Amino acid sequence: MTGGLTAAVGLTGVAVGLFGVVRGLGPVRIGWLVPLIGIRLQVDQLSGLFLAITGAVAFAVGLYAVAYARAERLPRFALWILPLFVAAMLLVASAGSVSTFLLAWELMAGASLVLVCTEHHRPAARSAGVFYAVLTQLGFVAILLALSILAAATGTDSFAELAHRAATLPPATRAVVFVLTVAGFGSKAGLLPLHAWLPRAHPEAPSPASALMSAAMVNLGIYGLVRFDLQVLGPGPRWWGLTLLVLGALSAVYGVLHAAVATDLKRLLAYSTTENMGLITLGLGAALLTRSVPGVAAIALTASLLHLIGHAAFKTLGFLAAGSVLVATGLRDIDRLGGLARRMPATTVAFGLAALGASGLPLGAGFVSEWLLLQALIHAPHEGHTLLALVMPPAVGAVALTTGLGVAAMVKAFGVGFLARPRSDAAAEAVEAPTGMLAGMAVAAAACVVCAVAPAASGPLLRDVLHQLLGAGSAPRLGLLLRLPGAAGSVSATVLAAAMGVAVLLALALALAATGARRRPSAVDAPLWTCGAERLTPRMQYTATSFAQPLQRVFDDVLRPDTDVRIDHHAESRYLLSRVAYSGRLTDAIEDRLYWPVVRLVRTVARGLRRAHSGSVHLYLAYGAIGLLLVLVLAR
Amino acid sequence: MGWLRRIRRTGRFVQPAGSAPERASVPDLNGSLQLRHVDAGSCNGCEIELSGAFGPVYDAERFGARLVASPRHADGLLVTGVVTHNMAGPLRDTLEAVPHPRVVIAIGDCARNCGVFAAGYGVAGAVRDVVPVDVEVPGCPPTPDQILTALRSVSGR
Numbered sequence: 001m002t003g004g005l006t007a008a009v010g011l012t013g014v015a016v017g018l019f020g021v022v023r024g025l026g027p028v029r030i031g032w033l034v035p036l037i038g039i040r041l042q043v044d045q046l047s048g049l050f051l052a053i054t055g056a057v058a059f060a061v062g063l064y065a066v067a068y069a070r071a072e073r074l075p076r077f078a079l080w081i082l083p084l085f086v087a088a089m090l091l092v093a094s095a096g097s098v099s100t101f102l103l104a105w106e107l108m109a110g111a112s113l114v115l116v117c118t119e120h121h122r123p124a125a126r127s128a129g130v131f132y133a134v135l136t137q138l139g140f141v142a143i144l145l146a147l148s149i150l151a152a153a154t155g156t157d158s159f160a161e162l163a164h165r166a167a168t169l170p171p172a173t174r175a176v177v178f179v180l181t182v183a184g185f186g187s188k189a190g191l192l193p194l195h196a197w198l199p200r201a202h203p204e205a206p207s208p209a210s211a212l213m214s215a216a217m218v219n220l221g222i223y224g225l226v227r228f229d230l231q232v233l234g235p236g237p238r239w240w241g242l243t244l245l246v247l248g249a250l251s252a253v254y255g256v257l258h259a260a261v262a263t264d265l266k267r268l269l270a271y272s273t274t275e276n277m278g279l280i281t282l283g284l285g286a287a288l289l290t291r292s293v294p295g296v297a298a299i300a301l302t303a304s305l306l307h308l309i310g311h312a313a314f315k316t317l318g319f320l321a322a323g324s325v326l327v328a329t330g331l332r333d334i335d336r337l338g339g340l341a342r343r344m345p346a347t348t349v350a351f352g353l354a355a356l357g358a359s360g361l362p363l364g365a366g367f368v369s370e371w372l373l374l375q376a377l378i379h380a381p382h383e384g385h386t387l388l389a390l391v392m393p394p395a396v397g398a399v400a401l402t403t404g405l406g407v408a409a410m411v412k413a414f415g416v417g418f419l420a421r422p423r424s425d426a427a428a429e430a431v432e433a434p435t436g437m438l439a440g441m442a443v444a445a446a447a448c449v450v451c452a453v454a455p456a457a458s459g460p461l462l463r464d465v466l467h468q469l470l471g472a473g474s475a476p477r478l479g480l481l482l483r484l485p486g487a488a489g490s491v492s493a494t495v496l497a498a499a500m501g502v503a504v505l506l507a508l509a510l511a512l513a514a515t516g517a518r519r520r521p522s523a524v525d526a527p528l529w530t531c532g533a534e535r536l537t538p539r540m541q542y543t544a545t546s547f548a549q550p551l552q553r554v555f556d557d558v559l560r561p562d563t564d565v566r567i568d569h570h571a572e573s574r575y576l577l578s579r580v581a582y583s584g585r586l587t588d589a590i591e592d593r594l595y596w597p598v599v600r601l602v603r604t605v606a607r608g609l610r611r612a613h614s615g616s617v618h619l620y621l622a623y624g625a626i627g628l629l630l631v632l633v634l635a636r
Numbered sequence: 637m638g639w640l641r642r643i644r645r646t647g648r649f650v651q652p653a654g655s656a657p658e659r660a661s662v663p664d665l666n667g668s669l670q671l672r673h674v675d676a677g678s679c680n681g682c683e684i685e686l687s688g689a690f691g692p693v694y695d696a697e698r699f700g701a702r703l704v705a706s707p708r709h710a711d712g713l714l715v716t717g718v719v720t721h722n723m724a725g726p727l728r729d730t731l732e733a734v735p736h737p738r739v740v741i742a743i744g745d746c747a748r749n750c751g752v753f754a755a756g757y758g759v760a761g762a763v764r765d766v767v768p769v770d771v772e773v774p775g776c777p778p779t780p781d782q783i784l785t786a787l788r789s790v791s792g793r
Contacts, residue, residue, distance in 0.1 A: 529708055529733045532726035 005083040007062030013055025013090045018461075020048030020094075027096050027158065034103065040158060042096030045464040046231065049305065050093040050223045052461070053312045056447065057216040058086040064320050064440025065208040071327040071434065074206055078118040085111035085212060092220050097157045098147045105143065105220075109136045112217060115209035116201045128200040135197040139187035143224070146180035149173065150232070163232045174233055178240055181228045182247070189221025190274040191281060192251040196591045199258070202270035203332060207323020210266060214273045215316040219308055222280055230284065230469060235291050238387060245285030245391060249398035251278030254590070256402045257555055259409040261548040261586055264332045265322045268413055269315065272358055275402060276311045276366070280304045282395060283373050289388060290380050298470055300376035305462050307369035310451045314357030314365045317444035321351035324433035324441065325417070329426040334413060334544035339422030343430040348418045350441040353448045355410035360403045363500060365451035368493050374399055408551065416544045423538045453497045545584070552586075560589040651694055651781075660789040662770045663737035665711050669701045669791040671741070672710040672734065676727050676763065677753075678717025681777040682744040686716070688780035689787070696784055700791040707731075712739035712770075712790070715763045718746040718753045724760040731767045739790055742769045743783060745776040752776075 019025065020043030031038040043051065062082075069079050088111050091104035113136065117129040151157055153173050154165040166174070187194035198218075202210045229240065255274030262268040283304030290296040322332070324347045331337055341348045357365030377396045382389040422428035433441075450457055530536050552561055563584040570576035612623075675683065690696045690703060704710050707730050719727060731740065742763040745751035750762050763769050773786045 527729075527732065529706065530729075532729055534725075 004062065004066075007059050009083050009086045009090070010055045010058025010060075010062055013051045013058060013086070015055075016043060016090075016094070017048040017051030017053075017055055020044065020051060024048075025094075027160070034099075037097075037099040037157070039100050039103075040097035041091075041094050041100065042159065043094045045468040046223070046226060047093050049461060049465050050219060051090055053219060053309060054086070054089050054093060054216040057212060057312050057316050058089075060316050060320070060440045060443040060447070061208045061211050062086075062440070063443060064211075064323070064437050067434045067436030068206070068208055068323055068327065071437075072206065074118060078115060078206060078209075081111050081114050082208065082212070085115060085209075086216075089212075089216055089220060093223060096159055098151045098159075098162070099157060101159075102140075102144060102147060106140060108217065108220070109140060112136075112209070112213055115213075116205045118206050118209070119204065122204070125204040128197075128204040132197040132201040135187055135194060139184045139194065142180045142184035142187070146177045146184060146228070149180075150177050150228075159227070159232065163234070166232050167234055171237070174236065178229055178233065178236060181224060182243065185221040185224035185228075186247065186281075187221070188224070189218050189277045189281065190251070190255075190270075191221075191247050191277060192254055192274075193590050193594055195251065195255070195274045196588060196595055198274055199262075199267050199270045199588065202273070202319075203264055203266040207266075207319055207326060210269075210323070211316045211319035214270065214319055215312045218273055218277055219312060222277065222284070222304075222308060225281070225284060226469070230288065236288065238289065241285045241288030241291070242387070242391065243285070244281050244288060245395060248278045248280070248282030248285055249395055251275070252282060252402040253278075253398055253405075254558070256405040256409060257551075257558060258586075258588065260405050260412070261552050261559060261561075262409075263334050263544045263548075265325065265334055265337070265413060265417060266319065266332050268334070268409060269318045269322060272318075272406070272409065273311075273315060275406065276307065276315070276358075279370065279373060279399065279402065280307050280311070282399065283307065283376065286373075286376055286380065286392075286395065289391070290376070293381055294470060296376055296380050298466055299372055299379070301466060301469060302462055303369050303372035303376055305465060306372060306455060306458065307366065309458055310357060310365040310369050310448075310455075313444060313447040313451050314354045317350055317441060317448055318354035318358065320437070320441045320444060321347050321354060324350075324437050325430075327433060327437070328430040329424075331424065331426055334417045336424040337417045337422070337427045338420045338538065338541065339427055340418045340430055343422075343428075344432045346438055347433055347441070350445050351418060352414055353445050355414040357448050357452065359407040359410040361407065362496055363452055363493070365448045367452065368455040368491065370399065370403060371491055405551070408548075412544050412547045416542060416547060420541050421536070421538045423541065423543070452493060454494055456494070558589065559586065560592075561586050649693060650698075653698065656793060657785050657789045659792050660771050660786075662739045662790055665700075665737075665739075665791060667700045667791055667793045668711070669699075669739075669787065670704045670709055670711045671701060671714045672704055672707045672712075672730065673714045673716070674723075674727055674730055676715055676717045676723040676747070676766075677720035677759070678744070678746065682716040682746075685777045685780050685783060686714070686743065689783040691780075694780040694784050696787050699784070699788045699793045701787040707733040708735070710734050711737075712741060713767075714741050714743060715747055715767075715769075716743045718750045718756070719760045719763055719766045720758045721760045722758075724766050727763075727766055739770045740767055741771045741773070741786060741790065743773045743786075744778055745774060748772050748774060 016025070024045065025041070025043035028041040029038055030041075033039045065079065065082055068074070085108065088104055088108035092101065092108055095101035095104050113129065113133050116132050117125060119125045120129065150162065150166065153169055154162055156162055156165060183194065187197075190198040198214075202214055205213065225244070229236065229244075252275050255271045255278055259268050259271035259275060262271055283300045287297045287300035287304065290300060324344070325337065325340065326332060328340075328344060328347075329337065353365075356363065360366045360370040374396060377392050377399065380388045380392045382392075422430075432438075528536055533540075552559055561584060563582070566581040567577060568579040570578045673686065688694060690701075703714075707713070711734070713731055713734060715727065731738070740763070742748060746753055747763045750756075750759055753759050760766060771786050771790055773782055775782055
């Protein structure tokens with residue numbers, strides 16, 4: 001029932017979003033709902049795109065959630081929060097005024113926080129909840145400040161009028177608003193250095209909630225960036241684009257590095273979200289920087305928006321498949337999984353599709369958009385644009401490194417997690433997910449395949465959004481063959497897929513013909529070659545940790561792993577060892593360096609302040625009197 | 637261009653091939669002999685001579701013999717040393733993993749008749765006692781020349 005409600009809300013979102021893209025839904029005012037300010041809704045092309053994405057994700061998750069909740073014995077209230085969360089996200093995307101936007105944003109943050117804390121009996125979930133609450137509220141404060149300044153300076157509340165009047169604002173105000181919105185929306189999108197909540201909250205939240213947060217909610221951070229920094233504040237100065245580009249590149253590389261060394265399946269997917277949001281932001285930054293060359297800016301923006309759609313599809317599928325693994329085995333640790341391909345074939349195919357999409361390889365959901373992003377960066381004009389000539393080559397390098405490491409991360413997750421032999425009893429006794437969960441995954445998988453094979457399907461949707469953001473220009477034609485005006489490049493995922501299919505069929509036919517033509521010796525049963533050992537055990541297999549170990553060594557300076565080798569010598573001789581203990585722990589270096597000093601400072605201050613709380617009523621009355629006196633003196 | 641001069645000064649140091657030895661009574665391998673080496677309990681003397689046989693001076697690869705990493709890729713085994721109790725099982729398993737037709741070449745006196753280790757407490761026996769042997773090379777250790785002759789008698793080149 002509640003799952004159906006979530007799916008229904010999602011479908012409504014898709015419908016309203018598609019309608020909004022085509023025609024736009026004029027401002028709707030609901031005055032009685034909130035006193036004084038009222039609610040103002042408006043759906044234009046940009047809102048429509050995000051509504052459609054959020055709604056589609058919610059539809060798949062809604063189908064999945066009921067069976068998941070039954071299998072994991074989630075409390076009922078979590079299921080009721082789910083549709084509320086989706087509705088809040090849809091409200092954020094369709095808000096037409098600053099006050100409505102802020103209200104919906106806070107509703108979304110609150111609902112998601114409740115979802116993160118669903119399993120609050122576990123200490124890890126509680127700690128993740130605190131982290132998420134603090135970061136999301138700090139982000140909200142930044143957004144609140146930015147939008148209040150914007151609304152106060154322009155003297156209007158509605159987005160439509162904001163866009164008209166923002167052009168006349170002084171540059172300093174615009175700069176402050178830009179910095180605050182980048183901090184606020186960046187923290188929601190999981191950009192560096194405010195990404196720390198993602199790898200904590202996503203693993204601890206129930207999988208449907210993780211999917212919603214990672215595939216739909218982080219998108220709204222991007223929505224905020226596009227809405228306020230690209231559209232309302234209009235074309236900004238060069239350093240805006242540069243800031244977004246650098247933030248995006250750093251987030252992408254840092255996220256994918258951590259994804260490559262992560263051993264927790266959902267933590268890996270969470271870091272992959274940081275990576276993909278980084279790529280999208282990089283595209284936005286490139287679009288801002290190349291504003292003077294409409295063709296290239298359009299390619300960059302198309303790449304960003306297409307990647308947004310593709311990421312929503314494959315990340316939903318990834319988290320749903322990870323949830324199905326969690327239900328079947330109770331494990332998130334890739335080192336203890338393995339051998340699931342035989343026990344859970346449907347889930348394995350689903351995760352394989354998601355991993356293919358996330359690795360950005362051809363025939364994956366993320367390929368065309370990453371290709372477009374690279375084309376935009378490569379074709380940025382060099383003559384007369386010193387900044388572009390300096391910035392674009394490192395950006396191309398960052399995207400290439402991200403894609404390469406992304407392949408390593410996804411090969412690890414799929415190969416170690418699903419193939420080979422089970423490494424634990426729980427993995428050996430896994431059973432396939434129930435039908436309800438498979439249905440949700442099937443919807444997301446279908447979306448992945450469409451994104452991979454026919455990205456042109458989203459062409460009309462993107463054309464209108466690009467038209468709204470860049471004006472009538474030379475947008476890349478997303479037909480059967482993807483052509484880039486002004487750049488000598490074209491690609492066709494559909495033709496690629498067809499060629500691949502034909503090649504596979506041809507190879508099969510040739511192989512069949514060869515076996516038919518030549519007489520082969522009869523097959524012999526032989527034991528597996530085990531290098532002389534008695535039999536193959538799961539302990540001999542590559543684990544996720546060992547797979548990532550070379551990468552961890554190479555990027556030692558960035559990842560800063562915390563490894564500890566303890567050697568106990570024998571009592572009689574130092575040449576004999578009685579015990580060697582190795583422990584390795586990988587923490588987020590940014591979190592350690594940036595967050596914990598602040599947390600420690602706050603704790604110290606709080607401890608100092610606690611001394612003033614002695615429990616004596618007389619003292620408290622004295623505090624009150626002093627405070628009142630101060631207020632009177634100051635307000636005199 | 638010092639290296640060119642050095643090449644001219646050194647001249648050819650590969651041992652002359654000579655005429656092909658008599659063929660051993662083994663299946664015909666068409667001149668290609670891929671071998672997996674098994675050290676069944678050797679003192680490593682034979683290994684040093686083996687590396688000489690496959691080194692640049694004797695260059696066994698001229699005659700089609702090649703060392704490979706897995707018995708699955710091999711035409712036969714190259715066994716050195718006495719077979720210890722610990723290595724008897726693995727030696728049988730390794731032979732089992734070599735596809736047919738296959739040959740077993742035992743190298744050195746230990747492999748033939750346990751050599752100086754005969755009657756040792758850890759010794760299971762000579763190679764012949766554990767797996768069927770096709771060609772044996774005497775010597776403690778045998779010279780690379782002897783090893784080469786044995787390899788050529790199998791590869792037929």
